[in-house]
Amino acid sequence: DAGITQSPRHKVTETGTPVTLRCHQTENHRYMYWYRQDPGHGLRLIHYSYGVKDTDKGEVSDGYSVSRSKTEDFLLTLESATSSQTSVYFCAISVNRRAENGELFFGEGSRLTVL
Amino acid sequence: AQSVTQPDIHITVSEGASLELRCNYSYGATPYLFWYVQSPGQGLQLLLKYFSGDTLVQGIKGFEAEFKRSQSSFNLRKPSVHWSDAAEYFCAVGPQGGATNKLIFGTGTLLAVQP
Numbered sequence: 001d002a003g004i005t006q007s008p009r010h011k012v013t014e015t016g017t018p019v020t021l022r023c024h025q026t027e028n029h030r031y032m033y034w035y036r037q038d039p040g041h042g043l044r045l046i047h048y049s050y051g052v053k054d055t056d057k058g059e060v061s062d063g064y065s066v067s068r069s070k071t072e073d074f075l076l077t078l079e080s081a082t083s084s085q086t087s088v089y090f091c092a093i094s095v096n097r098r099a100e101n102g103e104l105f106f107g108e109g110s111r112l113t114v115l
Numbered sequence: 116a117q118s119v120t121q122p123d124i125h126i127t128v129s130e131g132a133s134l135e136l137r138c139n140y141s142y143g144a145t146p147y148l149f150w151y152v153q154s155p156g157q158g159l160q161l162l163l164k165y166f167s168g169d170t171l172v173q174g175i176k177g178f179e180a181e182f183k184r185s186q187s188s189f190n191l192r193k194p195s196v197h198w199s200d201a202a203e204y205f206c207a208v209g210p211q212g213g214a215t216n217k218l219i220f221g222t223g224t225l226l227a228v229q230p
Contacts, residue, residue, distance in 0.1 A: 004158075031215065042205060042220040043159070058216065090158055097214045104151075104215065106158025 003027045004107035006091050012113045019078040021110050023091030031094040032074040033058075033104070034066065036087040043090065049074055050097060081114045088112075117142050119208045121221035128196050129229045136191040136224050138206030148189040149207040149218070150180055159205060165189065166211070176200070201228045 003026035013019055023032065034046040045058030047066040055066050063085060067075045078085055091107040120139045128134055140146060147166050151159040163174025170182040180191045189206060206221040 033216065040222055042222040044220070045216060045218075048216045056216075092158070094215050097216070098212070103161050103164070104159070104218070106160070108156065108158050 004091060004093060004105060006089075006107040006110045008110060009108065010111045012115065013081055014115050015082055016080050019081050019112065019114075021076045021089055021091075021112070023074040023076070023107060025072050025074075025091075025093050027093065028071050029093045029095055030071070031097050032068065033092040033094070034064075034074065034076045035090045035092060036060065036085075037090060037109070038087050046076065046089075078112075081112075083114050086112060086114045117146075117208070117219055119206055119219050119221040121204075121206055121224050123224045124222070125225045125227070127227040127229060130198050131195050134191075134193045134196045134200070134226070136204050136206075136226070138189045138191065138221060140187050140189065140206075140208045142187075142208055142210075144211060145184065146208040147211055147213075148180075148182060149209070150174065150178070150189075150191050151205045151207060151220075152176075153203045153205065153223075155202070162191070162204075196226075196228055198228045198230065201226055 005024045007022045030051045033048040035043040037043050044060045046064050049055045049068045065077045089110045092104040118141045149164045150162040153159045162178050163172050165172050165182045173179050178193050203223045203225045205223045207218050209218040
């Protein structure tokens, strides 16, 4: 158990509404990530963070923003949800930013449906 | 462009049978290679990884993988599958010396185990 909690675990919303997903970790690790998982695409990185107020874009960042005001929380916001953002969202943490040391520990996912 | 391919979307094996899941990559240099497993409703968990040295690596749950440079492959194997191995398996590649945020995941192979 890597001490990662995602909330909400399931959400149904309508197009155009704002949505915020929360990732909370109890390990105080610096490195946190948001991925989306879609059939036929595997996992794709949305945004990541290397520390408080230190965030950067991943492969599929359009339509998403993130914030990290505390080490333990990494928020993913969809300012105006679209149907193409229907997906399962995973938060992950790593102990180290380097790939050879940075095993990813994943949360259980948040399933978002945008109608 | 860097990519990772898992050619088998879905595989069914009988319990006790051997298993091989395929992973091919396209990369400029020898990458770091990973296999992750995702049980239903769960996040991903690292099975094993290859960075250098012995091309046959052992992982958790009795899995192993072999790096074959000439074939740009990193196939996952298990000699005898258990019903609890039913899950989705993801291959991932990352740059040597690079950051975790550069990991590229394959599209996954869903493994079903018949009694």
